[in-house]
Amino acid sequence: MSSGSKRSRQEKPQEGLSHGNGGEDSFLDQTLRPNVWNDYIGQKNTKENLRILLTAASERKHPPEHLLFYGPPGLGKTTLAHLIAKEIRAQMKVTSGPAIEKVGDLASILTNLSPGDILFVDEIHRLNRAIEEVLYPAMESGVLDIIIGKGPSARTIQLELPAFTLIAATTRIAMISSPLRSRFSGGMFRLEFYTEEEIEKIVLRSAKILGIEIEKEAAKEIAKRSRFTPRTANYLLKRCRDFAQVHTHTKAPRVGVGVKKSRLTKLLVEEALALLGVDEVGLSPADRSLLTVLIEKFGGGPVGLNTLAAALSEEEATIEEVHEPYLLQLGFLERTPRGRAATSKAYGHLKNAKSGKLI
Numbered sequence: 001m002s003s004g005s006k007r008s009r010q011e012k013p014q015e016g017l018s019h020g021n022g023g024e025d026s027f028l029d030q031t032l033r034p035n036v037w038n039d040y041i042g043q044k045n046t047k048e049n050l051r052i053l054l055t056a057a058s059e060r061k062h063p064p065e066h067l068l069f070y071g072p073p074g075l076g077k078t079t080l081a082h083l084i085a086k087e088i089r090a091q092m093k094v095t096s097g098p099a100i101e102k103v104g105d106l107a108s109i110l111t112n113l114s115p116g117d118i119l120f121v122d123e124i125h126r127l128n129r130a131i132e133e134v135l136y137p138a139m140e141s142g143v144l145d146i147i148i149g150k151g152p153s154a155r156t157i158q159l160e161l162p163a164f165t166l167i168a169a170t171t172r173i174a175m176i177s178s179p180l181r182s183r184f185s186g187g188m189f190r191l192e193f194y195t196e197e198e199i200e201k202i203v204l205r206s207a208k209i210l211g212i213e214i215e216k217e218a219a220k221e222i223a224k225r226s227r228f229t230p231r232t233a234n235y236l237l238k239r240c241r242d243f244a245q246v247h248t249h250t251k252a253p254r255v256g257v258g259v260k261k262s263r264l265t266k267l268l269v270e271e272a273l274a275l276l277g278v279d280e281v282g283l284s285p286a287d288r289s290l291l292t293v294l295i296e297k298f299g300g301g302p303v304g305l306n307t308l309a310a311a312l313s314e315e316e317a318t319i320e321e322v323h324e325p326y327l328l329q330l331g332f333l334e335r336t337p338r339g340r341a342a343t344s345k346a347y348g349h350l351k352n353a354k355s356g357k358l359i
C-alpha cells in the first residue's frame with residue numbers, strides 16, 4: 001500500500017504552472033490541506049450533499065456508500081476524501097489507478113482493509129478493464145471473486161470483504177466506463193472552479209499557516225491569477241514569498257539567521273508573477289503557446305487534439321487535463337466536433353500580450 005500511495009503522488013498530472021517540482025507540490029498540499037470542514041472553502045453544493053450522506057450513513061450505523069469526485073487537478077478532491085475519513089473516524093488507505101497493475105494488487109489491497117475503512121483511489125480512469133471487473137462485485141456486494149488455475153480446471157472462489165467505502169477521484173470522467181460509474185451508489189460529484197473571492201480566502205489562510213505577511217490587495221492579485229484553483233493559488237503564494245524574501249529592494253530587517261521577513265505587497269506579487277510568466281488572467285507560458293500555435297499554425301482551428309499535441313510536443317492528456325479546462329472556462333477555446341478552435345477573446349488576449357499591455 002505505501003508504495004502504491006507513493007506512486008500515486010508521483011504520477012499525478014502536474015499543474016500547468018509547477019513543472020518539475022512534484023515533491024515540493026505534494027509537501028505543500030499536505031501542509032496546507034484543510035482538516036476541518038470550515039476551512040474547506042467553497043464547493044457548497046457538494047459539501048451539503050456530503051453532509052446529508054454522511055449523517056444518514058452514521059444514523060444507520062453503516063459506512064457511507066461509494067463516492068466519485070471529478071474535476072481538473074488541484075480543486076480539492078483528495079482533500080474531500082481526507083475530510084470524510086476524519087469525519088467518520090475511518091482509516092483511509094490511499095492508492096491510485098496506475099499503481100494497481102495486476103488483479104493481485106487490487107485483491108491484496110481489498111483483503112487488507114478493515115471494517116469501515118475508506119479506500120481512496122486517485123486517477124481511477126487509469127485502472128485497466130480487467131481490474132475494473134474485479135472491482136464491480138467488491139463494490140456492489142462486498143465480495144472478491146478470485147479465479148484459481150487456468151483452462152478447464154480453473155475455478156472461482158469467493159472471498160467476503162469487510163464493509164468499506166471506495167472514494168475515487170478522476171480528472172477524466174469521460175474515460176470512466178458506465179458500468180463503473182453506476183457502482184458509485186453514493187453519488188458522483190463534480191468539483192467546480194472557485195470564485196476569486198473564495199481563492200482569496202484560501203490564499204489568506206495559507207499565508208497565515210506559512211507565516212507570510214500579506215496585504216489584502218496582494219492576496220486579491222494572486223487570486224485573480226490562480227486559474228480559480230486552490231493548488232495553483234498556494235503555489236503562486238509560495239513563489240511570491242520566495243521572490244519577496246530574496247528581492248534586493250526589500251528593506252525589512254532580517255529575522256533569524258539570514259532570512260528576510262518581508263510583507264507581500266501587490267507590487268511584489270505583480271513582479272514575482274511577471275517573472276514566472278503568469279499573466280493578468282493567470283495564463284502560463286504553456287497556455288499562451290498553445291493559443292499561439294493554434295492561431296498562428298492552424299489559422300485558429302478547428303484542429304484535432306492529436307495534431308495540436310504533436311505541434312506543441314505535449315501529451316494529449318496534459319492538454320486535456322491541465323490546459324484546456326481553464327482555457328474553456330475563460331472562453332478562450334472552443335471544443336467543436338472537428339477539433340479545438342480559438343475564440344475571438346483568445347485573439348484579443350494574445351494581441352494585448354504581444355503589445356505589452358499584459359503582465
Ligand code: ADP
Pocket residue numbers: 028029030032033034039040041042043072073074075076077078079080169202230231234
Ligand atoms: P485534487 O485532489 O483535486 O488534485 P487536492 O485535494 O490535492 O486537489 O487539493 C490541492 C490543495 O489545494 C490542498 O492541499 C489544499 O491546500 C488546497 N485546497 C483544495 N481545495 C481547497 C478548499 N476547498 N479550501 C481550501 N484549500 C483547498
